[in-house]
Amino acid sequence: MSASIKVFAPATVANVVCGYDVLGFAVNEPGDEVIMKLTEGSGIRITKITGDEGRLPLDPQKNTVSASVQHYLNHIGKPDVGVEIELHKKMPIGSGLGSSSASTVAGLFAVNTLFDNLLTNKELVPFAMKGEELACGYGHADNVAPALLGGFVLIRSYQPLDIISLPHPDDLYAAIVYPEVDVPTKDARQMIRSKVLLKDAVTQWGNVAGLVSGLFMKDYDLIGRSMTDILVEPTRSILIPDFYKLRSLAMKTGATGFGISGSGPSVFALTKDEATARAITQKLQQHLKGIGINSLSFVSEVNKKGPVILD
């Protein structure tokens, strides 16, 4: 065996404002790349990681890519296959854009392709969730499921896992800005209260239902009206510099809706077209620069494919 494959998997925006832990969508950029080769030897080796500034472990038991690939190999009854992995991080770590998820999904898609697609992308979700557990102490699916399936994804239930692909308007764009401040996912989760008022929960699930309806109806206004989070955003926004100012700028510049990507600090807007998305990232980056914060930005259509083979 000497097959080799290069795979791209997309970044993702989890929660989508009101859908904490149940909604997410994928974008066309950024994302990560994995090059994988089956070898004559035995066991998984990570031969190279680029773009991580030395932050990710090469130890195959600690790295989320290799760990989830090992789960996959165990599952298909080939635990001792030799695998060499190169990971090329093409997106910031700890940015709230599903960085670990993109790497893990690229690895799983690669190994599954090398083994003739024994599993569907949907069936790969639980393996990717194992990687998330390793990366952030909690096996959530709202990044890995959209990274694997593309588009918008609903995780209706975790036990049992029940994943539904949702439609979206064809021309929906995402404008993402990553302010370069540090917000570890674990801390961001721990800040959130464990109890909430039922009446606030009702408000929230009205919005979740509205967002899902808006996606099916391709109704931008309804999507936008529904992108309101009264439970999690008020807490998480504290960690994001000038969050409400950024929101106000985005909305004034024509955003359909705006919010925190995953646990932050990245923020995102959904827009009806590319020009609006670009105008928003420009305004937001300008504002952040004005308060002394460097940022990165990404503009792309909502991803429709999930991971893809490159070359």
Next chain:
Amino acid sequence: MSASIKVFAPATVANVVCGYDVLGFAVNEPGDEVIMKLTEGSGIRITKITGDEGRLPLDPQKNTVSASVQHYLNHIGKPDVGVEIELHKKMPIGSGLGSSSASTVAGLFAVNTLFDNLLTNKELVPFAMKGEELACGYGHADNVAPALLGGFVLIRSYQPLDIISLPHPDDLYAAIVYPEVDVPTKDARQMIRSKVLLKDAVTQWGNVAGLVSGLFMKDYDLIGRSMTDILVEPTRSILIPDFYKLRSLAMKTGATGFGISGSGPSVFALTKDEATARAITQKLQQHLKGIGINSLSFVSEVNKKGPVILD
């Protein structure tokens, strides 16, 4: 003026299990009838109420039908118009089937028709909510909105009011059984805890999103899987005799999903066809009879029209 009109408005199933306070649907039967006549005199008179066993007030300020009609007349700038109303209750009061809502909606649809449909049915919702406030101390919309619009309705938001009509599979049937025990809406609401665990709320809004998706996708399995309520049903079910036995019987007989209608004590199942719905009501009524409880049952398609003019 001596125009007269007879209107039917449908019963409704609020909450639809997971969608507490935000979802509801209408059925073709039961429902209430209102006969309304504009008169030369001034002010609203309730000339007759049948089918209420003397439980509803004839005082136009206390009766939900006349009170909401008065709100409507005030709004259109004709507060002193003479109106005579006959209300024919054709459904049980306090059953959890939107009894007050059916009467109120029939009255509002009648007066709006007599005034050449100055408002749309959707615009009538806030007037009907005034009636609900009078009837149960809380101006909710999850009965009146589906009664006015037919089909499944989402109340995305109460402030501002945002009502979305949802699609449903054409052949969706409802099987309703009303065990004749008393569960006042006010008490049923007060039993519910005001605080909930965020993780339970997440489970709930996953199901709400799943149910809405299932309705759009016409996916009976997804509709059924999503009809789970971990927040409200565990408390409310205490007031319903043998609730979990009834659920088990309904599901074994082929129900897509099963739950409490509104605040109970009526229970309902959604089914793929009429025969299954009939089999379910039969099994449930038989069981209730066995434990000494009288019941009424109703089987109908999900209502597609809202209120209609009779004759």
